[in-house]
Amino acid sequence: MPASPDKLAALATLRRELAGKVRSGTEFLEECSRCAPGEATFLAGLDAVLGGGFKRGCLTEIHVSGPSRGGGLVLASLLSRARQAGQYAILFDVGNGFAVESFPEHDLESLLWVGCDSAAQAVAVWDVAVRDENYRWFLLDGRDCTPEDWRAVRPAQWQRIVGQMRERESVGVIFARGPVTAVAKARLELVSPLGLESLHQDREAIVAALRFRRVGGGAGENDGRGGSGERRMAG
């Protein structure tokens, strides 16, 4: 039976009145996500792109399309930040490429390194470790993984990891060449190729020159509004 014009008009009036007060579920979740406490990295550019740092209980992907884009440098900065804050971090190192001499000894005190053969194994270990309340940072270095490697990971495993992270308010960061999982809340790309002179520069100076770009497709992004473009790190 078609609704009467009076009822439709009344409904339209009601909608107009409540327009500023009632939101859709998606909008509500987005706002919750925005309001979630962030873990500031003190990398000004990164914090700016992420809106205050890595969201706790969320996964963030950092895409490094090739060597010498600064992915390792961001990893080193996060380890340093974790140590300064007295927080423990786990690094799942796919390929065992972690070069200990490239990191200050002091920053390694709060790091637990886990060498993994494959992306699937790294995620399986993460699934175990994420239940441990001792760790705040979960870092997965999958820069040498191929898309096929990531496809071997069951999506349910990612869901479980994110669920546990949300419960413990821990932070998950994946370093990869491209998109990894649909449950990632944010995806960033490092877009600044670095020259040979950077091998002799102070790390803070190099970090300040790193450029990040938000890429679309993250679970927390609203297509069409995401991808706010490049932001240059300041200071």
Added chain:
Amino acid sequence: MKEPVRRGVAKAETGYAVIWCRDFRLQALKRRGGRDVPVALVDDTQRQSIVLCGNVLAARSGVAPGMPTVQALARCSGLRVARPSEASELAASRLLLETALGWVPGIEETAPGILTLDLSTQPPDRWTESAYHLRDRLARTGLEVAIGLGETPALARIAAQAALHEGVEVWHLAPGDHFARLDRLPFLVAECGAKLREKLQLWGLSSLGAFARLRREEVAARLGDEGVELWLRLTGRLRRPLCFAKLEELFEEHHDFEYEVHDREPLYFLLRRFLGSLAGRVAATGRSVAAVHLLASFADGTCQARRLALPEPSLDEEVLFRLASSPIEGLEMKAAVNGLRLRFEPSDPVATQRPLFGKGLRNRHLHGETLTRMRKIVGADRIGSPRRPDTHRPGICGRAPLAAELGETEAPPPGPPVTGLPLRRYPFACRTSVQLHEGKPLRVESARLTGVVIEAHGPWKSSGDWWHRGQSWERNEWDVALLNHGLFRLVETPQGWSLEGYYD
């Protein structure tokens, strides 16, 4: 002239206590009942059954140790006879020891039902009070004891005998007036031989105090070694080190199944029961659990045993259950389980306070469990906190346990600042063909990548371990920028060129 005031830590006073459980075998058997009827413990392993000991009611009816059982029954019509039980005696001796451990850590099991305690760790002004407290605790468990306190183990034993003789709970032979107190005691209390006692009575000595006041030379000349030994005991000059009881096997529970067990559920059930009982017993001694020993025996005669260490001592039953149940999960049930044995390794509880502003692991037990589970996935050698070893040899990485406490980070980190981009090493060095121009790399070809060098820094020469035969190494490193690829580390060794990794 004023005496100089002594400052510093007061010297710990030595003292000992002897806990004496009279008629221990009978008490062990009748801990929970049989106090209101005459009871006698008999030995019927010989041709003629004889009475070993009896309770107070039996003694009142004329039942005495060494008497034939038939005679004892004739004297006391309502007499109940019982045979010694090793299991009861073991349980009672464990109970005695565990209860005493709540007072002091150093305890010697001198004889069944007799413990000698080293009181040097306790303040002397609390000895008597603590002794009464311990006596009450033991009485609540069904064990009646007398406690003697003295300057030496021998004097404490005499004091315990005196307490039994005089029917008091605690008897203290304090160093100041112990001769005066010995004056009240007969020679029977000192457990010396009958001949010596008779001889001393013939001399006209009636108390231990009178004997202790004699000169040593005179005692030695007239009574020989036995007399001197008694004199030394009474004067507090006979000292001996205590042989402390081992606690490793004290906190143990086991169960032998009467039926064949093929499932894990009964094992978990039993484990829970054991844990609850053992944790309570360990807690009563003021200790904690450092490790759990689990042994499962099977019907085919085999057994599986594991020692499971805790990251830090704990009494949390959930933590202990998770730890102890993990090997049961992995138990190979090829045959039915015959029995289960669980033992706790006691340890002093964690007494250190964590730094107020420092950071550390929130839950060490959980961390230990997480590590165990992760090791099962990736292997034990691929988990750890990375450490830079004391060598310049590249590719060497040390592993250390994760620091449980993180210090303050106000001060700048020691060591030179790390500059440049971190290296990411390839899992296997990639053999490379390098084209040189004026000694510098010009073009790189490998299975991993091929590219033109647009800029190269180097060579950075290094070598080492030439002082160890067969371990010397030598290399020239080049940092190269490859067109459309990035920054890489190229290494030249006597074996050839290789691509070690990339900077990122």
